[in-house]
Amino acid sequence: MPQPASGLLRCSLRERREAAGRTAASLAAEVGVSRQALGRIESGGAVPSTLVALRLARALHCAVEQLFELGQPQLTVPLDAPPGTRVRLARLGAEVRAVPLGGEAGLHQPADGVVRAAAGPGRVTVDLLAPPGDLERTALVAGCDPALGLLCGRLGAEGRAAWVPHDSLGALAAAARGEVHVAGLHLGGGDAHRQVIARTLPGAALVRAWQVQQGLMLAPGNPLGVRGAPDLARRDLRLVTRAAGAGGRALLDRWFQVAGLSGRERAARHARSLLADSPLAAAALVARGEADAAPGPSSAARAHGLTFVPLHLDAFDLAVPERHLGHPGVQALLSAARSAAFLDDLRSVGGYVPPDLSLTRLEVS
Template sequence: MKGSRPLRNGVREARVRLGLSQQELARAAGVTRQTIGGIEAGLYQPSVAVAMRIARVLGAGVEDLFWLEDEVPRVEAVMALPPARPASGRVSLARVGGRWVAYPLGGERAFRTEVVPVDGLVEEGEEAGGEGRVAVRLVGGDVEDLERGVVIAGCSPALGLWAREAERRHPGLRVQWLHANSTQALEMLAKRLVHVAGVHLRDPATGEYNVSFVRRALPGRAVSLIHLGTWREGLAVWPGNPKGLRGAADLARPGVRVVNRERGAGARALLEEALRAAGVPGETVQGLDRVVFSHQEVAREVARGAADAGVVPAAVAAAYALDFVPLQEARFDVAIPDEWLTLEPVRQLLATLSLRALRRQLELAGGFTTERTGELVARVVA
């Protein structure tokens, strides 16, 4: 009918979430695969009976799967990062510090070990008040569900373990892990773009971990540093260590190639400090200017023979079946502004640190020593 409002649906999202093919859903709902395809493409509006059967198979209410276009909720959000290129408009969302934050999902940002669910679509050609704000149309969810989210920025893959365990223990809790080095994580925390920052930065002047960096990054705010674990950091080398590398001094030998991390990464700071302590000028080390952006990328470069050594945690070297030359034990903490410690999603996330099952996973897969996991190690008040 002319002037009628288009009917939208979330059938495809619900079907994919349950791991069903179009054919499987069609068979269970008593319709043809073409009917399901037409509904998902917006080419066919189902009858009430068909809609009810589909909803029953998908374990959802009819109104959760079908809605009128102008009923789709919208929110105003701040973009946490520049959009990926090419920009897709797809974002995930979280409520941080009283405002919505949108995290672009494009390129590698759209993946962890699985596709990151899309929470909304940025409305093209619409602005929402300047300062990088955008209008976002929600996809297949509601505001109340999204407000149960907490966002962690950091570089350790163990943060992903923590996120999944917290979601498993607290149904409805949403935990997003954004990969960022320690400096980037603190910058995002200071800008109120995330709730939690993972940090492993050592002050070479004092030997103290994390406190001075948090104080500088978040002046005027009270921040709690909670211990996640202690891990060994060192050089990942080819199995059998054919170059016979024993420490930073050996990296200046002819024929030895390293791979480095970006500025602001704790691994890069460790390598630079180790070279200074060994009296090795950086210009004598081949590959020091070759930069990758994660512990996993460092290990991959060594594993495929493109580099002879790079700084990673011991657990990452083990995951790639590489040998490991230890350089130091590092304290990995998570920084959380005190103003957010009373938020229910943050409280639920922190509560999981006392779980024996999580600590075991942090030890086995994350490579952490967990005797002090969950302990408040410092309260930083700038």
């Protein structure tokens, strides 16, 4: 009798039968199974026994391998992405989550799976490429600082991590919803971070990762002569802003105040500025000549060959929900963040100040 399908067997039986001009009833009778059993085999709902598979191949004058072949292991995950999208995968509780590997950065990262097809609203089927054990030791890290990509690439064999781009409040919200293991934030550091974690992610551990030089990213050579925050009052400057909840948006608001803009004027400037979803995207807008100035870190300006005017040294912290502290990927991430190799690499990027390790400790809000 047919056995329950494993989900890994690809069946071409119906196509072969129809090409041979055979009805399901006649083929089922010849190989000694019911019409219903043959239908389950053709639909992938059941796997035939070895004897039935051999009889089907003989009846259709082909090899068994032409009727049945092993496919890739598959998973169904929450994601809205087209077929062919390469993804990184990680288990979060009872469900596996997927992170698309898009853009130029995605070409340099190995994929854990490839989207095969939609599987309902907001869900897709993914062909699994990585060993299933890799999913259990992979941490998802949300945040907007480009150095997170550098950090996620520094983990050893003990664990893995994948960067999920999000603004600071979006990263915290994703952690609170159980979509990521770690949230990165730069909203002022210290008390500001402890307060927002107490509201959004109570009980999470807070770890100082680094400090990053924030400022204005400008066209190469600074043709408009921008010197600092007061220049943001100039109406000839085409600006890039960030979404509410992003650290760059908060910094830009602070610099607007320095420039003497009222609350209404600040809102108007944001409304007529281009919106970027990450520091690197903001830098790209300036590099393409679509804007004159954007808030962001020195590293993003350097990546796009822009002039940078430093204005603020910002703290970047990692918030880890208590239930994820023992996760192998999280442990490997925190260890890598303190490693000499990573800290030397971080300094080489420019605009980053590693934390004083003698003063840094795991702090639980």
